[in-house]
Structure formats: C-alpha cells, structure tokens
Amino acid sequence: MVEPIRRSTRADREKWINEASFNLFKLRSEYVFIDLLTDSGTGAMSDRQWSEMMLGDESYAGASSYFKMKDTIKEILGFEYFLPTHQGRAAENVLFSALVKAGDIVPGNSHFDTTKGHIEFRKARAVDCTIAEAFDTTVYHPFKGNVDLEKLEDVLRSNPKEKIPFIVVTVTCNSSGGQPVSMANLKGIRNLANKYGVKVLIDAARFAENAYFIKTREDGFKDRTIREIVLEMFGTADFMTMSSKKDAIVNMGGFIGMREKEIFDKASVFNIMFEGYITYGGMSGRDMNALSQGLREGTEFDYLETRIKQVAYLGSRLVEFGVPVQQPFGGHAIFVDAKRFLPQLPKEQFHAQTLAVELYLESGVRGVEIGALLADRDPETRENRFPALELLRLTIPRRVYTNNHMDYVATALANVYDRSNSITRGLKIVREAPIMRHFTVDLERV
Numbered sequence: 001m002v003e004p005i006r007r008s009t010r011a012d013r014e015k016w017i018n019e020a021s022f023n024l025f026k027l028r029s030e031y032v033f034i035d036l037l038t039d040s041g042t043g044a045m046s047d048r049q050w051s052e053m054m055l056g057d058e059s060y061a062g063a064s065s066y067f068k069m070k071d072t073i074k075e076i077l078g079f080e081y082f083l084p085t086h087q088g089r090a091a092e093n094v095l096f097s098a099l100v101k102a103g104d105i106v107p108g109n110s111h112f113d114t115t116k117g118h119i120e121f122r123k124a125r126a127v128d129c130t131i132a133e134a135f136d137t138t139v140y141h142p143f144k145g146n147v148d149l150e151k152l153e154d155v156l157r158s159n160p161k162e163k164i165p166f167i168v169v170t171v172t173c174n175s176s177g178g179q180p181v182s183m184a185n186l187k188g189i190r191n192l193a194n195k196y197g198v199k200v201l202i203d204a205a206r207f208a209e210n211a212y213f214i215k216t217r218e219d220g221f222k223d224r225t226i227r228e229i230v231l232e233m234f235g236t237a238d239f240m241t242m243s244s245k246k247d248a249i250v251n252m253g254g255f256i257g258m259r260e261k262e263i264f265d266k267a268s269v270f271n272i273m274f275e276g277y278i279t280y281g282g283m284s285g286r287d288m289n290a291l292s293q294g295l296r297e298g299t300e301f302d303y304l305e306t307r308i309k310q311v312a313y314l315g316s317r318l319v320e321f322g323v324p325v326q327q328p329f330g331g332h333a334i335f336v337d338a339k340r341f342l343p344q345l346p347k348e349q350f351h352a353q354t355l356a357v358e359l360y361l362e363s364g365v366r367g368v369e370i371g372a373l374l375a376d377r378d379p380e381t382r383e384n385r386f387p388a389l390e391l392l393r394l395t396i397p398r399r400v401y402t403n404n405h406m407d408y409v410a411t412a413l414a415n416v417y418d419r420s421n422s423i424t425r426g427l428k429i430v431r432e433a434p435i436m437r438h439f440t441v442d443l444e445r446v
C-alpha cells in the first residue's frame with residue numbers, strides 16, 4: 001500500500017501546533033510530513049495479509065479465522081489457550097480484571113503506560129525493577145531491558161505472594177528505549193518466580209524484535225532460528241498479553257495467551273463482558289486472519305533484520321551529527337536524550353515535549369515524548385513524577401518509510417541541535433486528564 005505524504009511551511013506548522021495546544025497527538029495526520037509518533041498499527045500489510053483478509057470468516061461463534069489464530073499462537077508462541085481482544089490494553093483489561101486487586105504489587109521492567117494505567121486503576125502498584133544501566137543513555141549494555149534480579153527478589157521477599165498477582169516482563173522494553181531482555185534474564189526471572197510461588201506475564205508487543213536481539217547479541221543463540229528463540233522466551237511465562245499492532249504487523253488487534261485452563265475460564269468472563277464472544281473478542285474474522293499471517297511474517301529473520309537495521313541507520317546518522325541518543329539503538333525506535341539536548345531547561349518545562357514541538361516546527365516530523373508528561377502524577381501524592389530519562393522517541397513504522405526519509409529526519413533534528421542554545425523556553429500544562437494525561441494534555445509556551 002502506498003500513501004501520499006504532504007509538505008507544509010513553517011508558518012502552517014506554527015499555526016497548527018498552536019491549535020493543537022502543543023500536543024502532537026492533537027494534530028491532524030495530514031499536517032504531518034513524516035509520522036514517527038508510533039509504530040503501533042502504522043505498519044504496511046503484505047500481499048499475503050491482504051489476501052488473508054478475503055478469506056475472513058465472520059461467523060459469530062467458532063469462525064475458522066479464530067481457529068487459524070489459535071493454531072498459529074500455539075505453533076509460534078506455544079500457548080494452549082488464547083482470547084482475542086481488540087488491542088493490547090484490552091488484553092490487559094481482561095486479564096487484570098481476573099487477576100489484579102486493590103493493594104496488589106506488580107514488579108516488572110519499566111511497565112508500559114497502559115499496563116501501569118491498568119494496574120493503578122485497580123489501586124494496585126507497579127514497581128520498576130529495571131537495571132540501573134537502562135537509565136544512563138551513555139553506557140553500553142546489550143540488554144538494557146533486563147530486570148535487576150536483586151531488586152526483584154527484594155520485592156518478592158518483602159511482600160506476601162498473595163499480593164503479587166504476577167511479575168510483568170515487557171519485551172522489548174518500550175519505556176526504557178525499545179531495549180531487549182536477554183534469555184538469561186528471562187530464565188532468572190522464572191527461577192525467582194518459582195522460588196516465591198508467583199506467576200510471570202510477558203507483555204509481548206515486540207517479542208520478535210526481542211528474539212532478534214537475543215539471536216544477534218546473546219552467547220549461544222547465533223545459530224538458533226527466531227521461531228526457536230520465541231518459543232524458548234515464552235516458555236518462561238505463564239501468560240502473555242499482546243498488542244498485535246506491533247510485531248504482528250496489523251492495524252488493529254490483540255490477544256491473551258495462557259497455559260492454564262483455570263485462568264482462561266476466569267478471563268473469558270471479562271472477555272465476553274468487555275470485548276465480545278471468546279472466539280472473536282472485538283476482532284473481525286478478516287482481521288484475525290491478517291494477524292495470523294502477520295505473526296508468521298513478523299518472526300522471519302530477514303524481515304526483522306531489514307527493520308532493525310533501518311532503525312539503526314537513523315540512529316547512526318544522528319550519532320554522526322552529534323545528537324545524543326540512547327545506545328545501543330532500540331528495535332523499533334531511536335530515543336533522543338532530551339535532557340542532554342536541551343540542558344538549559346528546568347525539568348518542570350518538559351524537555352522531551354519541547355524538543356518534539358521544535359522538531360515538528362522545523363520539519364513536519366512528528367515524534368513523541370517519553371518523559372514527565374507520560375510519567376504522569378503519583379496516584380497517591382498527585383505530585384508530578386520526573387523520570388530519570390526525558391526522551392524524544394522517533395518510532396519507525398514497519399515496512400513504510402525508506403532510508404531516504406530517515407535522512408530527512410536526521411538532518412532536520414541536526415538543524416534543531418545546531419540552534420539548540422536558542423531554545424530557552426519550554427512548556428507548561430494548562431489542562432490535564434486525571435490518568436494517562438499525555439494523550440489529551442493542553443500545553444502552552446512558558
């Protein structure tokens with residue numbers, strides 16, 4: 001599928017970003033030249049996926065599309081039971097409704113925003129146990145998504161297991177920069193889970209990219225196939241939630257994979273209530289077909305290498321220009337260190353959001369803030385949370401842009417970097433929602 005993109009002038013963009021209250025989520029897509037807001041649902045489907053859509057079975061119950069998806073999940077991910085949902089957060093909503101209660105504690109590696117939202121919404125608490133290296137963009141570590149096993153064991157030791165519904169491992173870890181988790185770490189987490197009698201959930205949106213990094217970076221996996229690595233990764237988990245809009249390369253969809261019938265039965269009740277009957281769960285038959293095909297294509301080595309190397313291409317262009325970025329490069333995005341880019345701003349003025357707005361004004365490129373706006377307020381004290389990193393994420397859609405587009409993005413950001421000293425004013429909040437404020441927040445220039 002080929003789509004047109006549209007150029008604009010700086011004067012146009014000044015007007016549009018003002019009307020959008022300096023929130024890039026509020027821009028019309030036609031006001032964006034190159035859209036690096038997210039890789040979620042923005043990929044291009046293949047000829048085979050489009051063909052599969054013609055074969056969709058739209059029966060309410062027992063559709064062949066459901067069984068195709070069930071068989072594919074069993075074969076590629078190894079889960080006996082599954083429930084379709086309309087996207088990843090819906091999978092979280094259904095599974096967490098069955099498992100998480102007020103007062104619970106959910107340790108993990110930099111929980112994704114919707115995951116944390118669904119935990120805190122239930123008056124439970126997410127505890128971040130990511131390794132310290134993840135929060136320093138200047139140090140090299142091949143697996144910056146790893147869980148610090150000592151931190152995790154502290155949490156498991158100091159809380160009764162009844163209060164810990166599961167440990168959540170996000171692969172790759174979105175919030176810390178699209179950084180992978182090693183197989184050794186996954187096994188270490190499993191061992192601790194066994195020792196303390198708790199379950200493990202894999203938040204699986206980018207599981208295939210994670211497998212690519214295990215294959216290319218971890219000792220002993222060079223000669224293993226992506227599919228073998230994927231099965232071994234999921235072998236460490238009791239259940240998984242999936243946003244199929246990422247590594248399954250579809251525009252909409254999600255699911256939950258489970259090993260135990262008991263959990264499947266519990267979650268089915270909530271699936272029927274929130275999503276739809278258990279054989280479609282908010283998805284069309286045709287979309288389930290495209291998803292099954294996407295799981296196959298998304299776990300092919302050649303595809304993964306092309307994609308991850310394109311992301312790295314953008315990263316190395318930025319490094320050539322001296323722009324401070326998280327290293328090693330992530331699987332789906334380049335993360336620009338906005339505090340090092342704009343050190344003159346106080347944290348209360350939102351480094352990463354300010355930089356995202358400047359890049360948009362410069363070039364029509366839309367990135368996204370992964371910083372204090374996203375980190376939201378502490379649910380108890382209602383104080384702003386200021387995370388260790390303020391990042392501008394440049395997220396690359398799958399199979400959409402060429403390296404030519406990457407050159408344009410890198411040059412635009414280099415131009416902003418060259419004049420970064422002149423950026424002396426950040427942003428302040430005018431209006432915000434009580435939870436997940438970054439999507440709808442209104443801002444103005446300080």
Ligand SMILES: *Cc1c(COP(=O)(O)O)cnc(C)c1O
Nearest residue numbers: 087088089112114174203205243
């Ligand atoms: C996108 C994502 C989700 C949520 O999925 P949606 O499909 O956007 O609802 C959950 N976890 C991770 C790691 C994600 O990247």
